[in-house]
Amino acid sequence: MNKSFYVTTPIYYVNGLPHIGHAYTTIAADCLARHKRQRGFDVYFLTGTDEHGQKILKAAEEKGLTPLAFVDQIIPRFKEAWKKLEISYDDFIRTTEPRHIQAVQYFLQKLLDQGDLYLGQYKGLYCVPCEVFWTEKQAVGGLCPDCHRSVEVIKESNYFFQLSKYQDWLLKYIEEHPDFIAPESRRNEVLSFLKENKLEDLCISRPQARMSWGIPLPFSPDHVTYVWFDALINYLSALGFPKDEEKLNKFWPSVVHLMAKDILRQHTVFWPIMLKAVGLNPPNKIFAHGWWQVGEEKMSKSRGNVVNPLDLIDEFGIDVCRYFLLREVPFGLDGVFSKDALIKRFNGDLANDLGNLVYRTLTMDEKYFDSKIPLLHEESLDAFARQELLPKIKNIPCKIDEALERLDFITALESIWGLIGAANKYIEVTKPWNLKKENKIKELENFIAILIEVLRVIARELLPFMPQTASKITAQIGSEHVKKGDPLFPRIVEEKK
Numbered sequence: 001m002n003k004s005f006y007v008t009t010p011i012y013y014v015n016g017l018p019h020i021g022h023a024y025t026t027i028a029a030d031c032l033a034r035h036k037r038q039r040g041f042d043v044y045f046l047t048g049t050d051e052h053g054q055k056i057l058k059a060a061e062e063k064g065l066t067p068l069a070f071v072d073q074i075i076p077r078f079k080e081a082w083k084k085l086e087i088s089y090d091d092f093i094r095t096t097e098p099r100h101i102q103a104v105q106y107f108l109q110k111l112l113d114q115g116d117l118y119l120g121q122y123k124g125l126y127c128v129p130c131e132v133f134w135t136e137k138q139a140v141g142g143l144c145p146d147c148h149r150s151v152e153v154i155k156e157s158n159y160f161f162q163l164s165k166y167q168d169w170l171l172k173y174i175e176e177h178p179d180f181i182a183p184e185s186r187r188n189e190v191l192s193f194l195k196e197n198k199l200e201d202l203c204i205s206r207p208q209a210r211m212s213w214g215i216p217l218p219f220s221p222d223h224v225t226y227v228w229f230d231a232l233i234n235y236l237s238a239l240g241f242p243k244d245e246e247k248l249n250k251f252w253p254s255v256v257h258l259m260a261k262d263i264l265r266q267h268t269v270f271w272p273i274m275l276k277a278v279g280l281n282p283p284n285k286i287f288a289h290g291w292w293q294v295g296e297e298k299m300s301k302s303r304g305n306v307v308n309p310l311d312l313i314d315e316f317g318i319d320v321c322r323y324f325l326l327r328e329v330p331f332g333l334d335g336v337f338s339k340d341a342l343i344k345r346f347n348g349d350l351a352n353d354l355g356n357l358v359y360r361t362l363t364m365d366e367k368y369f370d371s372k373i374p375l376l377h378e379e380s381l382d383a384f385a386r387q388e389l390l391p392k393i394k395n396i397p398c399k400i401d402e403a404l405e406r407l408d409f410i411t412a413l414e415s416i417w418g419l420i421g422a423a424n425k426y427i428e429v430t431k432p433w434n435l436k437k438e439n440k441i442k443e444l445e446n447f448i449a450i451l452i453e454v455l456r457v458i459a460r461e462l463l464p465f466m467p468q469t470a471s472k473i474t475a476q477i478g479s480e481h482v483k484k485g486d487p488l489f490p491r492i493v494e495e496k497k
């Protein structure tokens with residue numbers, strides 16, 4: 001039986017269009033999904049949209065539309081963006097779908113029936129744009145600590161979920177499972193939060209009279225579900241929770257949830273406790289990456305400083321964007337987005353290293369062997385090929401597996417570029433034109449054959465990261481003959497500033 005792998009992105013708010021930040025998480029998830037598929041796993045890759053809550057209601061009102069009409073207009077824009085970025089998701093969940101609403105209502109009813117929910121009075125400071133309640137200590141000067149806008153005082157009767165009951169269990173669970181929250185810095189952050197604070201019970205409803213756009217509580221139609229409680233359950237509703245036991249057993253809990261650090265607390269505190277309460281295991285891994293910034297600021301819709309991934313694709317191509325985002329910044333740290341940095345990667349790693357290797361190899365094969373691919377005789381390879389190329393060819397899959405297990409995209413890519421570098425060096429030290437001059441045809445055949453083998457390995461291993469480039473290379477080195485096309489990455493001449 002195949003092993004299963006489930007990977008998710010956050011479900012994005014649809015009060016704006018996707019930007020580079022959303023594309024980043026989604027590309028990372030896509031890369032993992034493609035990698036695992038390639039290694040024979042049964043993969044379920046989920047993305048989707050978070051469509052309830054005050055933020056969406058407000059955005060719809062501003063456009064003079066009902067919330068559903070508003071979200072229905074935005075969803076195709078998300079799907080188009082993901083299509084353009086070659087995102088190979090298996091499922092796209094919308095929180096307005098019946099399958100999700102049923103799952104949320106089942107969840108709530110179960111919690112109520114087993115005594116985990118109670119009706120109480122809520123008084124709090126609420127940030128409308130962020131949809132988050134803050135304590136007085138957090139909302140310094142009456143401002144939301146995240147977006148720095150004014151918070152509102154809200155008093156109302158609501159349902160609460162007893163998080164506090166599960167605090168000790170959660171702390172112990174995190175301590176005993178070192179790989180559950182990554183990177184390490186985020187794990188430590190959650191651990192100190194849990195050690196230093198007593199969890200307050202979570203207010204999981206909103207009065208319908210104040211905020212009507214949400215999933216009604218099955219036992220109290222005067223209330224709708226708090227949007228975060230609703231949203232987190234998407235990871236289960238996509239698996240057919242609670243009815244589809246087969247799918248659930250197959251993919252839960254072998255899941256990696258990807259997101260940025262802004263929504264770490266909801267995923268590492270609320271979510272595992274919610275799961276525990278309904279008798280399910282926590283997810284295998286929660287990985288919170290860093291933020292793409294523009295200058296000193298986080299890139300975000302509300303700050304209006306976003307880079308549209310579609311514009312970037314039009315200018316540089318999909319694979320260049322994918323490569324840049326995964327290669328430039330360690331997954332887990334913040335990074336500053338700049339076109340200059342992208343062009344530098346393009347001209348260096350892509351044009352000079354990869355593009356040149358492919359083009360030179362195909363050109364030589366065309367010139368020396370009329371595009372026919374010579375046979376490889378491993379036993380008579382020269383010392384450089386045996387010592388520098390063969391071990392790399394053999395070790396790369398394992399190195400990539402190990403690196404991607406840790407979501408270390410850079411190390412995975414570096415192992416591919418290590419082989420690219422070695423192959424380029426091989427061309428320089430071997431000087432094939434001399435082999436030709438000296439009529440050393442066997443050596444020349446082996447030289448080209450091993451380089452083509454290198455390209456094959458590169459195309460295979462690069463596929464999860466740069467699917468278009470990988471297929472182009474594969475097509476160029478067909479079965480018996482090569483088909484040299486144009487250079488893959490013609491250098492970009494930088495404009496003078």
Ligand code: ME8
Binds near residue numbers: 261292293298
């Ligand atoms: O939080 N850098 O949705 P959202 C990197 N609906 N990643 C970024 C980013 C940036 N500057 N900006 C956004 C929500 N992201 C909820 C999620 S899940 C059950 C509910 C990415 O539209 C990153 O993945 O605000 C971040 O966590 C997510 O978009 C937030 O998306």
